[in-house]
Amino acid sequence: xxxxxxxxxxxxxxxxxxxxxxxxxxxxxxxxxxxxxxxxxxxxxxxxxxxxxxxxxxxxxxxxxxxxxxxxxxxxxxxxxxxxxxxxxxxxxxxxxxxxxxxxxxxxxxxxxxxxxxxxxxxxxxxxxxxxxxxxxxxxxxxxxxxxxxxxxxxxxxxxxxxxxxxxxxxxxxxxxxxxxxxxxxxxxxxxxxxxxxxxxxxxxxxxxxxxxxxxxxxxxxxxxxxxxxxxxxxxxxxxxxxxxxxxxxxxxxxxxxxxxxxxxxxxxxxxxxxxxxxxxxxxxxxxxxxxxxxxxxxxxxxxxxxxxxxxxxxxxxxxxxxxxxxxxxxxxxxxxxxxxxxxxxxxxxxxxxxxxxxxxxxxxxxxxx
Ligand code: SF4
Numbered sequence: 001x002x003x004x005x006x007x008x009x010x011x012x013x014x015x016x017x018x019x020x021x022x023x024x025x026x027x028x029x030x031x032x033x034x035x036x037x038x039x040x041x042x043x044x045x046x047x048x049x050x051x052x053x054x055x056x057x058x059x060x061x062x063x064x065x066x067x068x069x070x071x072x073x074x075x076x077x078x079x080x081x082x083x084x085x086x087x088x089x090x091x092x093x094x095x096x097x098x099x100x101x102x103x104x105x106x107x108x109x110x111x112x113x114x115x116x117x118x119x120x121x122x123x124x125x126x127x128x129x130x131x132x133x134x135x136x137x138x139x140x141x142x143x144x145x146x147x148x149x150x151x152x153x154x155x156x157x158x159x160x161x162x163x164x165x166x167x168x169x170x171x172x173x174x175x176x177x178x179x180x181x182x183x184x185x186x187x188x189x190x191x192x193x194x195x196x197x198x199x200x201x202x203x204x205x206x207x208x209x210x211x212x213x214x215x216x217x218x219x220x221x222x223x224x225x226x227x228x229x230x231x232x233x234x235x236x237x238x239x240x241x242x243x244x245x246x247x248x249x250x251x252x253x254x255x256x257x258x259x260x261x262x263x264x265x266x267x268x269x270x271x272x273x274x275x276x277x278x279x280x281x282x283x284x285x286x287x288x289x290x291x292x293x294x295x296x297x298x299x300x301x302x303x304x305x306x307x308x309x310x311x312x313x314x315x316x317x318x319x320x321x322x323x324x325x326x327x328x329x330x331x332x333x334x335x336x337x338x339x340x341x342x343x344x345x346x347x348x349x350x351x352x353x354x355x356x357x358x359x360x361x362x363x364x365x366x367x368x369x370x
Contacts, residue, residue, distance in 0.1 A: 018189055018221050019045040019068070024081035024091070026060075026067045033294040037063040039245035040081075045189065050215060050222040052232030052253070054268065055242035058290045061225045064242070065191045068223075069108055070098040085189070103134045107182040109211075111194040113174035117166040123177050124162025127184065134185045149180040153210060172203035176210070183214060190215070193225040208235060229265075230272040233257065241265045244291055244301035247320060251328040261323065261335040263306045263359075270362050284362055287355040300333070307359035308334045308344040 026038040038060045045051050053061045066072045068083050070090055083090040085101065110116045118126060127149060128142035137145065143162070150158035153176040166174050175195060182190060192211055196204035212235050215222045224232055232239055232253065239256050241249040241264060249262035260266055270284040288305040291297060300318055303309040310333075318331040334341040345363075348356030 016047045017044045018047045018086060020082075020084045021068060022082040022084075024064070024067060024083060025079065026063050026072055027078045029076045029078065030294065035294045036245050036296065037293055038067055041240075041242075041245075041247050043240050043247065043250065045221050045223060046237075047188070047221055048219045049237040050212075050224055050235060052236035052239040053223060053225045053242060054227070054229050054232055054239060056227055056268075056286070056290055058293070059242040060245040060293075061242050062193055063245075065108070065193055065223060065225050069102070069106060069191060071108075103130065103185040103187065105187055106189040106191070107185070107187040108191040108193060109175070109178050109182045109195045112198045113171065113178045114166065114198075116178050117174060119166050121165075122162065123164050123166060123169070127162070127177070127181055130181050131184050145184070146180075149184055150177070152183070152214070153177070153180045154206075155180075170203075171199050172207060175199060175203075175207050179207070179210065179214070183218070186218065187220060189221045189223070191223045191225065194227070195224075196231075197227075211235075228272070229268045233272075241268065244296060245293060246301070246331070247329070248302070248332070249330040250320075251325070255325060255328050259323075259328070259337070261328075261330040261337060262332050263308050263334075263336055263341075264302050265330075266336050266359075267305075267307075270359075284358055287358070300331075305355060307348055307353065307356040308336075308341050310334060310344050310347070 021044070022042050024038055024041045025036070028035040028037060041064055043051065053064065055061045063072065067079055068090070070093065072079065079091055081091060085106065088097070090098070117123070124143070124146060127146040128139070131137055131142040131145050132139070146162060147158045150161055155161050155173060155176050161169070161173070166177070169177070190211075195211065196207050199207060208231065211222065211224070214220070224236055226232060236253050238252050239250065240247045241262065243264050249256065249260065249265045251259075256265065260269060267284070267286045271286060286305060291301050291304070297303065297314070299314040299316055300306070300309070303313045306313065312333050316333070318333050320329045320331040322329050334344045345356055345360060349360050
């Protein structure tokens with residue numbers, strides 16, 4: 001497939017659940033409309049393991065991680081379901097309960113470091129204030145700890161860098177500072193929400209490698225949120241693919257890449273550049289746009305863009321169901337690799353649907369249905 005994949009024991013039950021999300025829903029009430037940004041998501045994050053959450057913009061992945069962290073608190077947001085962290089229920093928890101967990105137990109690295117850091121406060125004070133407020137250490141102890149943290153995240157001359165304002169650093173350096181702040185209190189769970197989107201390609205790799213290294217060294221669990229299936233291919237134990245607020249496929253990373261069943265996962269996979277393909281090979285963009293979450297169509301939300309869609313898809317919403325492997329779940333009536341799926345694709349090619357013609361071409365190049 002041209003993408004290196006981690007082998008993992010995450011799905012074998014060898015590790016313990018740290019975070020369990022059950023039927024989580026986050027709905028935004030906007031005027032007369034209800035935007036179902038997260039709509040019935042269930043998943044588990046195991047101690048010391050990495051879960052990738054993948055989907056396009058608007059799939060609900062960022063709202064999901066913010067809901068789990070308890071930072072979606074505007075009055076027009078309704079959250080229901082259950083999130084248990086180490087046995088503690090978080091949905092409906094008080095602000096003071098969440099404050100005890102933030103930083104010390106779970107923390108987050110956001111997409112854009114420039115908006116996470118205060119532009120008019122020196123970096124050193126931002127790191128030390130975080131340490132002092134969460135750990136109650138003295139000023140000099142906090143400064144020493146801040147220097148150590150900056151060294152951990154590979155910032156050269158940390159003593160000097162503490163005196164910088166964020167705008168005096170490069171984008172990569174700023175994101176390293178954000179990672180240092182997120183790691184400052186030794187969390188057991190780190191959410192990294194598109195942590196490299198604002199950075200150039202070389203720095204993206206450095207930051208992702210840094211996160212993976214820190215995750216391993218600290219035996220910390222991590223949720224890596226991204227639109228890029230290629231990013232999670234080598235850095236996660238398990239992947240949940242989201243579309244229109246729901247998980248549409250979930251499996252261990254190796255299983256997902258070896259046996260993807262959902263057409264949306266396949267479309268994301270085909271949009272990754274691969275070293276095995278000849279130079280100048282055109283990437284496959286996914287036809288159309290994600291649906292309006294305030295007015296979802298009946299049936300499958302992906303039907304308007306799906307190369308395989310038939311009437312059954314437009315009439316009945318598919319449920320998430322297991323394959324022969326109970327830890328591999330997908331929600332599709334006509335899955336990739338099935339005889340019904342192949343027939344559906346042929347019908348849509350005959351009808352001249354552009355997404356079907358493009359999928360048939362890609363399947364031929366790939367040498368099979370996937
Ligand atoms: Fe949805 Fe049907 Fe496509 Fe499956 S085949 S993703 S059910 S539209």
